[in-house]
Amino acid sequence: MRTSHKLTRLILALMALAGLSAMALAQNPANATVSDQKAGSVLVYPYYISSTGQIKSDTRISMTNTGASGAATTRVHVFLMSGANCTQADLFVCLTPNATASFKASDYDPDNSGYVIAVSVDANGVPNQNNVLIGNAFVNDSTGVAGSVYEGNYGAEAFWGNATAGRNNGDGTATIRFDGTDYDAAPNQFAVEIQHPSDVVGQRLVIAGLGGNISTGAAGGCAQVGTGQAFNQDEKFGSFQGFIGGTCLCRATITGSAPRVPGGLAALLGAQGQGRSGSLKFNVTAGVGLILTPRLVGAATNPWSGIRTLHKTGLNTGTTGNRLTIPIFTPVC
Numbered sequence: 001m002r003t004s005h006k007l008t009r010l011i012l013a014l015m016a017l018a019g020l021s022a023m024a025l026a027q028n029p030a031n032a033t034v035s036d037q038k039a040g041s042v043l044v045y046p047y048y049i050s051s052t053g054q055i056k057s058d059t060r061i062s063m064t065n066t067g068a069s070g071a072a073t074t075r076v077h078v079f080l081m082s083g084a085n086c087t088q089a090d091l092f093v094c095l096t097p098n099a100t101a102s103f104k105a106s107d108y109d110p111d112n113s114g115y116v117i118a119v120s121v122d123a124n125g126v127p128n129q130n131n132v133l134i135g136n137a138f139v140n141d142s143t144g145v146a147g148s149v150y151e152g153n154y155g156a157e158a159f160w161g162n163a164t165a166g167r168n169n170g171d172g173t174a175t176i177r178f179d180g181t182d183y184d185a186a187p188n189q190f191a192v193e194i195q196h197p198s199d200v201v202g203q204r205l206v207i208a209g210l211g212g213n214i215s216t217g218a219a220g221g222c223a224q225v226g227t228g229q230a231f232n233q234d235e236k237f238g239s240f241q242g243f244i245g246g247t248c249l250c251r252a253t254i255t256g257s258a259p260r261v262p263g264g265l266a267a268l269l270g271a272q273g274q275g276r277s278g279s280l281k282f283n284v285t286a287g288v289g290l291i292l293t294p295r296l297v298g299a300a301t302n303p304w305s306g307i308r309t310l311h312k313t314g315l316n317t318g319t320t321g322n323r324l325t326i327p328i329f330t331p332v333c
Contacts, residue, residue, distance in 0.1 A: 033160065033180075033184045033185070034157055034158065034159050034160075034184040034185070034186070034187060034288065034312065035157065035158060036154065036155030036156060036157050036158065036309050037155065038134075038158050038160070039066050039131050039133055039134050039158055040131050040133055040134075040158030040159045040160045040161065040183075040184070041119070041120045041127070041128070041129055041130050041131050041133065041159065041160065041161030041165055041183065042117065042118065042119050042120070042127075042133075042158070042159040042161065042176065042183060043063060043116075043117070043118040043133050043134070043135045043156040043157065043158055043159075044115065044117055044118075044157045044159070044208060044210065044288050045061060045115055045116035045117075045118075045135065045137045045154075045156045045157075045208075046115050046154075046157070046206055046207065046208040046287075046288050046289050046290045046309075047059075047113070047114075047115055047137075047139065047206045047208070047249075047290055047292075048061060048080070048105040048109075048113065048114060048116060048137060048139070049105065049113040049139065049141045049143065050104070050105035050106035050109060050110050050112060050113070051106075051110075051111055051142070051143070052106060052110050052111055053111070055142045055143070056140075056142065057140055057141045057142050057143055058104055058105060058106045058140055059104065059105040059137055059138065059139050059140070059141075060102060060103075060104055060105075060137065060138040061102065061103055061104075061105065061116060061135070061136075061137050062100055062101065062102040062135055062136055062137070063076065063093065063095070063100070063101055063102075063118055063133060063134070063135035063156070064095070064098070064099070064100040064101075064133070064134050064135065065095035065096065065097055065098065065099050065100075065132050065133065066097075066098070066132045066133070066134055067097040067098070067130075067132040068097060069097050069098065070097065071097045071132075073094050073095065073096050073333055074094070074095045074096075074097075074120055074130055074132055074133070075092060075093075075094055075120065075121050075122070075123070075125075075331040075333050076092065076093040076094070076095060076118050076119065076121070076133065077090060077092055077118070077119045077121045077125065077127075077326070077329070077331065078090060078091050078092065078093055078116065078117075078118045078119075079116065079117045079118075079119070079214060079326065080105070080108060080109045080112075080114060080116055081114045081115050081116070081117065081208070081214070081219060081248060081249065082109075082112055082113075082114045083112075083113050083114040083115065083246075083248070083249030083251075084112065084113075084114075085217065086217045086218065086219050086220070086247055086248040086249075087217045088214050088219075089108065089109055090327075090329075091108065092329075092331040092332065092333070093118070094331065094333035097132075113143075113249075114249055115208035115248075115249055116137075116156075117208075117214075117324075117326075118133065118135065118156070119176065119326060120132070120133060120161070121166075121328075121331060122166070123330075124328070124330060125174075125329045125330050125331055126166045126168050126174050126328060127161070127165055127166035127167075127174050127176055127326070128161070128165060128166045129161040129162060129163060129165040129166070130161065131161055133158065134155075134156070135155070135156035135158075136153060136154065136155050136156060137153065137154055137156065138152075138153045139151065139152055139153070139154070139292075139307055141292070144202045144204065144292075144294050144297075145201065145202045145253055146201050146202060146297055146298055147296065147297065147298040148201065148202035148294035148296065148297050148298075149294055149295055149296040150204070150292040150293075150294050150295065150307065151295045151305070151306075151307075152292070152295075152305070152306040152307030152308075153307065154290060154307045154308060154309055155309070157288040157309065159178060159183045159184040159186075160183065160184045161183050162181065162182055162183065164181060164182045165182050165183055166182075167182070168328070169325070172215075172328055173213075173215055173325050173326065173327055173328060174325070174326055174328050175323050175324070175325050175326075176323070176324045176325075176326065177322065177323050178210050178286060178316070178322040178323070178324065179316070179317055179318070179322050179323075180315065180317045185315035185316055185317045185322065186211075186221075186286035186287065186288070186315065186316050186322045187284075187286070187287065187288060187310075187312040187313075187314065187315055187316070188225075188283055188284055188285060188286055188287075188314050188315060188316040188321075188322075189281070189282070189283045189284075189312070189313045189315075190207075190280075190281070190282060190283075190284070190289060190310040190311060190312060190313060191279060191280070191281045191310070191311045191313050192205070192279060192280050192291050192310050192311060193277060193278070193279045194254055194278055194279065194280060194291070195275075195276075195277050195293065195304060196266070196269050196270070196272050196274075196275075196276045196277065196278075197254050197255050197256050197265060197266055197269075198256055198266055198272035199272050199275070199276075200293060200294070200297070200302050200304070201255075201294070201297045202253060202294045202297055203253070203254040203291065203292070203293050203294070204251060204252070204253050204254070204291070204292040205244060205250075205251065205252045205253075205254070205290070205291055205292075205310075206249070206250070206251050206289055206290045206291075206292060207222040207244060207246075207249070207250045207251075207284060207287045207288070207289035207290075207310075208222060208248070208249055208287050208288055208289065209221035209222035209223075209246075209247070209248045209249070209250070209284075209285070209286065209287045210286040210287050210288065210322065210324055211285055211286045211321040211322055211323060211324060212248070212324065212325070213324075213325040214324065214325060214326045214327065215325060215326065215327045219247070219248040219324070220247050220248050220285070221248075221284060221285040221286040221287050221321050221322070222244070222246055222247070222248060222249060222250035222284055222285075222287040222289075223244060223245050223246055223247070223250050223284060223285070224241070224242060224243055224244040224245070224250075224282050224283065224284060225283045225284055225285055226241070226283050227239050227240070227241050228240050228241070228243060228259065228280060228281055228282030228283070229280070229281045229282075230259055230261050230265055230268060230278060230279075230280050231278050231279045231280075231281075232268050232269050232270060232276070232278045233269075233270070233276060233277060233278060236268065237268075238261030238262045238263070238265075238268055240260050240261050241260075243258060243259035243260070243282070244282065244284070250284075250287075259280070265278075281313070283314065285316065285320075285321035285322075286316045286321045286322040288309070288310070288312075289309070289310040290308065290309055290310065291307070291308060291310060292307050293305045293306055293307070
């Protein structure tokens, strides 16, 4: 009988171990270390806008050096990437420890929209390991569909730089490798919770690409790759393709029929006016992103609004699509 009890306990232990292994396999494939809640050597602000026309929009961008008092000045090469043609306008910001710099997008890139990449560089302009930068942006965007107004604040995504950060190519450019070795790996998979598109018109996804060559206007990596999934509250889902398109800054507006799933997204999520919600999952090559939920839709006020970063559920740790080439200039500080 003792042998039988021991055998029973052994079988139960093996079953428990198998169950734990299955649970581990079911978890998300990677721990996304890039975050808007830490300091880093590279900051990415996925969206800014400025408009000086009759309908005004603007973005206030801030960055701070959190380094210890007495440390050296941090040189930051700031790239304002146009979402229209992927060209860049750049400037240098020099931050002593605990200093903050703020500027409006309309001061440096009026009547345009895009995203910002801020890179810590050394005295020669080469990217370096200097994990002291944090940042945020306040957005006031009046360009949404049906008179939608987006207002909110988000934290810049910070990428930690390691000892190998900053590869000088010897041709006036440097390559930033978002691969988990030189810098934190770039996200390539996202999940985001959404409200019913009939209850809240104009929910918008924005993704900034982190691959390609800034020097030649060939940045990219933000477009959807493969098949995505849309889930309702009851775990029922439909699949979609080609919802998020673009080159370096990709944008998509959620509607009752987009993303395109069998029967339509509105029908999948259920009856409107009942506060129903759902979620989307999708892949890109390399990027970071936001969901913008409008505060105003025409004359109606949406009580559940704001701007937040997308949840990262996968990382590009390979050698394709997660390399960003930038120009090297000597900073004046």
